[in-house]
Amino acid sequence: MFLKNCWYMGGWDHEVMDGKLLERRILDQPVVFYRGESGQIVALDNRCCHRGAKLSQGRIEGDCVRCMYHGLKFDPSGKCVQIPGQERIPPQLGVKSYPLVEKQHCMWIWMGDPALADPDEILDIPYLDDPEWKGIPAYLHYDANYLLIVDNLSDFNHLAFVHTNTLGGSEEYAYVTKPVSIDRLPNGFHVERWHKNSDPPPYLRKVIENKNDKVDRRNIARMLIPGIFLMDTMFAPAGMGAEGEGKPGTLEFRNCQFMTPETERTTHFFWNYLNDFEGADYTISMSLLDSLIEGFMEDKEIIEEQQKMLDADPSFKLVAVASDVALSHFRYIMDKLIQAEQAGEAPPKFAQQLSPAIAAE
Amino acid sequence: MFLKNCWYMGGWDHEVMDGKLLERRILDQPVVFYRGESGQIVALDNRCCHRGAKLSQGRIEGDCVRCMYHGLKFDPSGKCVQIPGQERIPPQLGVKSYPLVEKQHCMWIWMGDPALADPDEILDIPYLDDPEWKGIPAYLHYDANYLLIVDNLSDFNHLAFVHTNTLGGSEEYAYVTKPVSIDRLPNGFHVERWHKNSDPPPYLRKVIENKNDKVDRRNIARMLIPGIFLMDTMFAPAGMGAEGEGKPGTLEFRNCQFMTPETERTTHFFWNYLNDFEGADYTISMSLLDSLIEGFMEDKEIIEEQQKMLDADPSFKLVAVASDVALSHFRYIMDKLIQAEQAGEAPPKFAQQLSPAIAAE
Amino acid sequence: MFLKNCWYMGGWDHEVMDGKLLERRILDQPVVFYRGESGQIVALDNRCCHRGAKLSQGRIEGDCVRCMYHGLKFDPSGKCVQIPGQERIPPQLGVKSYPLVEKQHCMWIWMGDPALADPDEILDIPYLDDPEWKGIPAYLHYDANYLLIVDNLSDFNHLAFVHTNTLGGSEEYAYVTKPVSIDRLPNGFHVERWHKNSDPPPYLRKVIENKNDKVDRRNIARMLIPGIFLMDTMFAPAGMGAEGEGKPGTLEFRNCQFMTPETERTTHFFWNYLNDFEGADYTISMSLLDSLIEGFMEDKEIIEEQQKMLDADPSFKLVAVASDVALSHFRYIMDKLIQAEQAGEAPPKFAQQLSPAIAAE
Structure with a gap:
């Protein structure tokens, strides 16, 4: 459905x-x-x-x-x-x-x-065609329901365990950091998480010069129906944070991922991971593309096996833990929206409702 | 069924x-x-x-x-x-x-x-063991119901689009020619079609000397239950037609194709494409075999995808067009014969009824 | 089930x-x-x-x-x-x-x-960790229900036809020998069969010196629930038989095979084929491993196709012949045990009941 x-x-x-x-x-x-x-x-x-x-x-x-x-x-x-x-x-x-x-x-x-x-109602993602932002649009095919990928992106703890040596950086991330806030939106959620004074994660080390300087990492993410993930990531020199714009030495990334159902059991996964600092050095985009593929393959291995496990035994019950707040909310609103649609209701208009929230960043 | x-x-x-x-x-x-x-x-x-x-x-x-x-x-x-x-x-x-x-x-x-x-009741196909007729018996396996292949052979318009560069020759065939006659038989149909003053189709050009002389092409085909296709093809120098026997310069072909269901979704496809002019030059049979395989692979690509499409959505309704007369008749008599068989009726004797019609050629 | x-x-x-x-x-x-x-x-x-x-x-x-x-x-x-x-x-x-x-x-x-x-209740198979017995534990995956493999092992006639040139030796085995006894056990069966004055089977010839001397072959096998096959094989010089221990010139083998269901249609097949005579010559174990794999692949080819045949037509009825006594008994007790378990009965204790029978050897 x-x-x-x-x-x-x-x-x-x-x-x-x-x-x-x-x-x-x-x-x-x-x-x-x-x-x-x-x-x-x-x-x-x-x-x-x-x-x-x-x-x-x-x-x-x-x-x-x-x-x-x-x-x-x-x-x-x-x-x-x-x-x-x-x-x-x-x-x-x-x-x-x-x-x-x-x-x-x-x-x-x-x-x-x-x-x-x-x-x-179509989302505005201006950096996708802004010449200041560089990235390479990409695609992966998943043998899994799109919501299992949404789940994955809804709990950053997986960065610590699935992506320790690629996108995450250390298992510490799961223990010492927590979301600063999780905002439930009528069409998704908004989450923010800091990881201060940490080593740069492996994928970042490949594209920066001072590979050993500690950084403050800030992730601001939105997950929006029907399966659109937008994340702004900032790395500032440790101690500086990266709340505002234009902090000297801050590197910024914009990450969009689109999970579009192919069938109930397979998904089209589109993404672009953009940066604002490569200038003319396109090898940075190439390195980031490779790092993201490496990381996504780690997810894919787990999620596709997870799908098989769930398929094999529909009676198997999942148990929620504390960090499932965001994914539970998302599944809840998807269910509600599908029910309303089945009942013949017109789709809600989200663009208007959302502008203030998104503008706030 | x-x-x-x-x-x-x-x-x-x-x-x-x-x-x-x-x-x-x-x-x-x-x-x-x-x-x-x-x-x-x-x-x-x-x-x-x-x-x-x-x-x-x-x-x-x-x-x-x-x-x-x-x-x-x-x-x-x-x-x-x-x-x-x-x-x-x-x-x-x-x-x-x-x-x-x-x-x-x-x-x-x-x-x-x-x-x-x-x-x-077994069909008599004398050229299959007549030393004057040369050909190579062949086989293809199809991932499609046999009736989809019968359909394919029931509308020569597909020659123009599927086989433009192989068995057909030009798209013009679909626009400027029409069946001279379609006879509904109790166990199939009989169809005849002319394409006068046309370029020799690519598969013919490979085995003739005067590759650029226009030809009159005549196809006389019978499709018989449970899925047997017999076609006589004659190419005469343009302007001469090829109604009778022994017209000078006329090249003749006999084409048999047998669609035998393996399962509801797969088919054994046997064929032989024979000619009466190669004499001792067996490379003509080899060339025709290759051309036919090339053409049949074009059909197979379309038909097997068509089967998947129909499987994926049994509620999808097909819409008949004018050139579906023959295929609609064939599906109609197959349905009627299966119903009669299910009702316990003995199979009709077709051999006798058919002899005049077939002899007429 | x-x-x-x-x-x-x-x-x-x-x-x-x-x-x-x-x-x-x-x-x-x-x-x-x-x-x-x-x-x-x-x-x-x-x-x-x-x-x-x-x-x-x-x-x-x-x-x-x-x-x-x-x-x-x-x-x-x-x-x-x-x-x-x-x-x-x-x-x-x-x-x-x-x-x-x-x-x-x-x-x-x-x-x-x-x-x-x-x-x-766990079976005691002492030769599996007895340094006097040498063998290599092995595994094969089967695309067939475990009971089809149990069936296979329950009728030694298949040795004659499936394994003529590997584990069996000659088709004569099916005609001139019969089980000496088939004992129905509450948890399986016990069967014994002689083949006297016969040529050594091919797999034995590879690991002995007097390849052309006739042998008396004795097989003593137990098949136990839920799918455990234990066979003692003795080859004595022809005329000597091999009833007791320590007959001079007798070569002994211990064969364990475990059929563990993976799914209803697939099986884990574990085995070890041990001998007591190789001493320090590990190439004998290697040769026997190769021979067993060769033989099991002969079974696998037949059994996996048999599974497909049965899957394709659940209405197909099998007909028992005289040599099916053992397999019919095993399927009968498995059915009874499963029914009892479904009815909530505790599993019977077999270890005690069996010790005398097994000790008797």
Whole structure:
């Protein structure tokens, strides 16, 4: 059961470069994405209405796509506009078209009722197309339900144990630090955590010069429905903290991760980890990409096995501990939103409600 | 649900050469085929009646087969004729035996009630063992229901889009030609289609000398239950047509394709594509074999994905277009025949009814 | 449906050497085995009670194991003894612990009610740690239900056909020999079979000098619940028999095979094939190991295909023959024991009842 009336990150814009027909299952629906000649990105049901052949095995013609089984042609609204060898085209003939908005290199897709799709509800992530911020958009496929990945990101204690030698740095993190605050939001949560006077974590040491100087590490994260994780990370010289902007010597990162359900048991995991200090030295982005992949593979190994364990025995009961506050809240609001949607309620408008909270940072 | 009381192409005779015990699932039943010492080809249930071990892992002894688990031996009728270490053999002990007729290099098998098996109903395909016709019998395995392959062959428009650069030749075929006639038969359909004054399709160009001369292409095809496709193709110099026999410069092909269900979701696909002009130049048969494989792989890519699409969402509704006349008729008669069989009716005799229609060519 | 209140061979002790956390599914339950610092071997549910992550991806600390997802730590009884970042630990928090006894290099595990686990019921197999007996403990994974392997071992006729050129020696074995006796035991069966004045089987010829002298072969086997096969094999010079101890020129083997269900469709197959004559020549053990693997692969090929056949058609009925006496008895007592267990009865005590019978040898 998925939340349908909301925007999902469907892919990076570069995935439809050069006339590519991108096939991707979203919320267990087959979708084909392509950029038409006019520049518009189109998302259609990937099944030709005639015999169910894949449109992604077809051909882009202008802004249309032609099925290369028997040659039916569809326009960006999904309407069938040509049937070879047949004059009359029944007016209703066509495939489903999904609302799609290209914004800041993301292809946002709406899988629910098109009449409810409101582009103003799409998250604004300005650093994704700000030249001051450098990063490399990336993708991993997960054999696990998207909420298991959301869970993972909702409790930073895992940094200490899963990522001791990569993204975390030491097990101490789990013992000596705690979230400064966890704010429950109507569409997610906001959490902040300090780790003062600590060694730079391994992934940071690879891209800085003073590898042995202690740092104050600050993480400010938001997890938002339907599975969007945004984290600002600041490393300041120890003792200086990094509350404000422009503290000398502070290195900043912006981390976005998008968990989009492929099926109930598999997930599209998109991310970009951006920095504001590499300047022209693109090897810093490359190093960070490698470090993040290394770290995510550590998560993936655990989470995919966890999924198998849960699949194998649906009667197995999980037990919450204190640090599950954030993940419990997120699962609670997802459940509530899905229930409301099933009951026929229109999706709440979160963009307005959230602006103050997000602006506050 | 399969039609059981009819003859299926179970395999080529060369598949049981040299003492091979050929294991093959047909209509989701495990079958073992072998040629006994007397020359007779035998088809038995591939499960030893004792512990279900595979007879295809056994050993041919004369016209019998011995299970190599505990040594039980079965004669061609399936009767158990020896149990090592045991004197008395219960008279009913044995495995199911299937009626099997070897004809024109095909092993025809009857999966239904043996009492109803009438060898006169087996199709006569004389060119399969006529030395004037040259071809190479071949096989492909399909991860798709056999009717999806029947569908494919029932609408030649797909030649234009799937096989533009191989078997088809141009997309024009879908726009400028139409079937001359589609005859609904009680056991299939008969269709004829011309493509006049066209470039020779790529697979033909490889085996002819005047590669750039226009041709008149004539296809005469029959699709017969339970999934047998026979097509006569003639290429005459443009303007000459190829209605009759012996037109000078006309090249003729005979194409047989047999779709035999392995399971509901997989199919044995046998074919031979024969020509009457290669003489001693066997490279023409080799070239045609390669071309056909190339073309069939194009179909396979589409059809197997189509099968996955249909599996993933059984509620997905297909919409017929005008060129589906033939495939709709075929699916209709298959449904009717299966219903009649389920209701206990004896299978109709088609051989007699068909002779005039087929003779007409 | 498995018998739970009995001891299963869970693995060889060498499998938890060097701090290995051994993950193994037993009776479809996920188990982690490890040896703590004190030397004790521990078997726990392999799922952290918090989020279901695998403890086998964790870390041994003393006699405890730490989950390396969020750091929860469990003692050998399964009790949670630490939660990083949380002071209070709910007293009931923990994972299931399984009774485990290390004996003669085997890790015996009890999957049922721990209160009923009686170590005196664990089989005594003294040659497994007797320096006079040499062998190499080994493992194979089977894609088949454990009872199909029990069946296989319950009818020596299969030696003649499956292992003609490896462990058996000739097909004659199935025709000229019969079990001397089959004793039905309350927890299995006992069978004895002679093959007098025969050629040494191929696997024996490889490790003896007088390869062409005829031998009297005697097999004494017990199959015990829940799937334990113990066979004593003696080869004496032809004409001498090998009833007693110390007959000059007699070579003896001890064969243990343990079939432990992984799932309903897969099995852990452990074995050791020991001899009392190699002295310092370890190549004899190596040769026997190779021969046994060669032979077991012959079984595996048949049994795994048999499993697929039975899976494919649950309506397929097997027919018993005379030599099925032993296997039918074993399946009958397994059914009865499982029924009794399901009805809440305590497991019978077999150790006492059996001692005389086993001692009799």
